[in-house]
Amino acid sequence: MTPDLLEQGARRIEERMALLAAGKNNTESGGRNASTGRVVESGEVDVTHGRILYLEDVSVSFDGFKAINKLSLDIAPGELRCIIGPNGAGKTTMMDIITGKTRPDEGTVFFGSTIDLLRHKEAEIAQLGIGRKFQKPTVFEQLTVFENLELALKTNKGVKSSMFFRLDSAQSDRLAEVLVTIHLADSVNRMAGNLSHGQKQWLEIGMLLMQDPKLLLLDEPVAGMTDEETARTAELFLTLKGKHSLMVVEHDMSFIKTISEIVTVLCDGSVLAQGTLDQVQADERVIEVYLGR
Numbered sequence: 312m313t314p315d316l317l318e319q320g321a322r323r324i325e326e327r328m329a330l331l332a333a334g335k336n337n338t339e340s341g342g343r344n345a346s347t348g349r350v351v352e353s354g355e356v357d358v359t360h361g362r363i364l365y366l367e368d369v370s371v372s373f374d375g376f377k378a379i380n381k382l383s384l385d386i387a388p389g390e391l392r393c394i395i396g397p398n399g400a401g402k403t404t405m406m407d408i409i410t411g412k413t414r415p416d417e418g419t420v421f422f423g424s425t426i427d428l429l430r431h432k433e434a435e436i437a438q439l440g441i442g443r444k445f446q447k448p449t450v451f452e453q454l455t456v457f458e459n460l461e462l463a464l465k466t467n468k469g470v471k472s473s474m475f476f477r478l479d480s481a482q483s484d485r486l487a488e489v490l491v492t493i494h495l496a497d498s499v500n501r502m503a504g505n506l507s508h509g510q511k512q513w514l515e516i517g518m519l520l521m522q523d524p525k526l527l528l529l530d531e532p533v534a535g536m537t538d539e540e541t542a543r544t545a546e547l548f549l550t551l552k553g554k555h556s557l558m559v560v561e562h563d564m565s566f567i568k569t570i571s572e573i574v575t576v577l578c579d580g581s582v583l584a585q586g587t588l589d590q591v592q593a594d595e596r597v598i599e600v601y602l603g604r
């Protein structure tokens with residue numbers, strides 16, 4: 312993502328924060344900025360409207376039960392958005408819809424302003440630059456940290472080209488950079504199976520980073536981590552913010568407090584509240600359904 316686009320994203324977040332500070336809790340997906348008319352190169356996501364992800368009036372039912380109900384939200388380029396909400400609120404289903412695993416019954420889901428995600432299959436969406444990390448780490452335990460990261464570059468390649476795959480110098484540089492980012496530079500030759508739970512989570516995030524995703528969806532990334540690992544994960548996410556857009560679903564409020572700018576509260580498949588953590592924590596409706604009295 313170019314500094315130009317990141318600046319636009321940052322501006323959009325600042326505008327949102329100013330709105331929120333003024334007490335205008337914007338839970339709608341409206342408020343589109345006028346296009347700057349910037350020319351978008353092929354392979355790049357068009358964020359000239361200040362959005363990398365845009366959902367409008369999305370609904371899906373399972374056996375007549377509305378798991379997602381007219382859900383609208385959008386995310387700015389480079390933003391780190393936290394999503395909270397009670398069990399069954401629809402957080403995972405929302406990620407399933409964004410990544411093409413579940414098709415909604417109705418609604419709009421756009422990546423940037425030109426890519427209609429509902430027209431793409433799951434594998435294509437990953438290739439477009441949306442990476443997803445599930446709650447449980449799924450690294451290759453019998454391979455080293457290095458091999459896991461190297462493997463992440465081979466995915467989506469044919470068997471033959473995978474066999475003869477060699478890192479070029481740009482890829483080697485990227486791998487070295489990712490190792491530092493995920494705090495595993497000292498563990499490059501360790502078997503992934505011997506890493507701690509937190510380190511496995513970081514390695515899996517590193518595998519996603521090897522593909523340089525524009526948007527990362529992270530489902531309960533600090534569940535099961537020690538306090539120290541959680542603190543380092545917060546550091547990691549704050550490093551990623553700006554370079555990537557992140558959507559983080561988490562129940563750990565102290566973690567959310569460390570990393571959050573805007574927090575979206577989902578309930579019954581739609582946005583119940585949105586704002587800074589202090590704002591949503593003070594919202595009676597959020598206290599009622601999620602945070603408890």
Ligand SMILES: Nc1ncnc2c1ncn2[C@@H]1O[C@H](COP(=O)(O)OP(=O)(O)OP(=O)(O)O)[C@@H](O)[C@H]1O
Nearest residue numbers: 373374377378396397398399400401402403404405
């Ligand atoms: N494939 C499915 N078939 C039937 N019901 C489903 C399916 N997927 C999700 N649901 C239901 O939709 C609702 C939303 O589930 P979802 O997993 O998205 O919630 P969540 O907010 O991620 O919850 P949690 O915090 O517990 O992970 C739940 O009531 C769930 O049982």
